[in-house]
Amino acid sequence: MATSIRIAASILAADFSRLGAEIEAVEQAGADLIHVDVMDGHFVPNITIGAPVVKALRPHAKKPFDVHLMISPVDPFLEDFADAGADGITVHPEAGPHIHRTLQVVRSLRKKPGVVLNPGTPVDRIDPVLDLVDLVLIMTVNPGFGGQTFIASQLKKIEATANRIAKTGREIALEVDGGINPQTAKQVIAAGANVLVAGTAVFKGGAKNYAANIAALRG
Numbered sequence: 001m002a003t004s005i006r007i008a009a010s011i012l013a014a015d016f017s018r019l020g021a022e023i024e025a026v027e028q029a030g031a032d033l034i035h036v037d038v039m040d041g042h043f044v045p046n047i048t049i050g051a052p053v054v055k056a057l058r059p060h061a062k063k064p065f066d067v068h069l070m071i072s073p074v075d076p077f078l079e080d081f082a083d084a085g086a087d088g089i090t091v092h093p094e095a096g097p098h099i100h101r102t103l104q105v106v107r108s109l110r111k112k113p114g115v116v117l118n119p120g121t122p123v124d125r126i127d128p129v130l131d132l133v134d135l136v137l138i139m140t141v142n143p144g145f146g147g148q149t150f151i152a153s154q155l156k157k158i159e160a161t162a163n164r165i166a167k168t169g170r171e172i173a174l175e176v177d178g179g180i181n182p183q184t185a186k187q188v189i190a191a192g193a194n195v196l197v198a199g200t201a202v203f204k205g206g207a208k209n210y211a212a213n214i215a216a217l218r219g
Contacts, residue, residue: 005185006195007214008033008066008175011057012048012146013199019053020060026202029210033066035177035197037143038081043072043095044144051080058085066197068116068177070143071095075102082109090114090137090175093125103132114175118143119151123160130168135195136161140188141178146199150179155191162192182216189219 009031014022041047064087074095089106093099106113114135138158141148165172176188177197202213
């Protein structure tokens with residue numbers, strides 16, 4: 001099972017003074033995706049990076065950029081992040097008036113659309129748009145900051161989402177983000193997740209530890 005689990009290294013926990021080198025190091029250590037958290041200080045209580053930084057980092061990466069937009073309104077920025085080098089663009093139903101249209105726009109930009117469920121967002125919010133997405137992201141912390149504690153009640157939501165995805169017959173990634181470490185990784189994988197976003201658990205201890213950190217998450 002572990003070999004089918006993809007690790008999305010969240011650069012939110014990387015050394016921001018040397019992000020390009022950090023991305024290169026974590027890719028060499030075995031990360032499958034580079035997870036980019038974009039926060040606006042409005043939709044979530046933190047500010048991170050924008051499209052120009054994503055564009056500057058793109059040449060340092062060979063793996064796909066998994067861009068999670070925690071910004072509102074999100075629609076005016078979709079094209080900017082697509083042009084900057086995002087491979088997947090994941091958005092929240094709460095970040096704009098029409099999630100269906102937002103996902104259509106992401107697809108029209110030839111990027112992989114994803115939809116995110118916050119801890120307080122019910123799983124049935126994905127039902128009307130499941131046919132439009134390549135990824136569903138379940139947040140197991142409230143978005144905004146790294147290093148938070150895993151919210152165990154979300155395991156049932158992961159299971160419910162996995163069941164919905166199975167019924168579609170399509171290959172839709174089920175990604176989980178928040179409080180992921182070797183212990184919680186086992187729980188979310190058992191619940192049906194196949195992409196794990198991890199920041200602190202990947203980047204702790206410096207580059208010499210990245211490969212072992214990633215291997216520990218795969219189980």
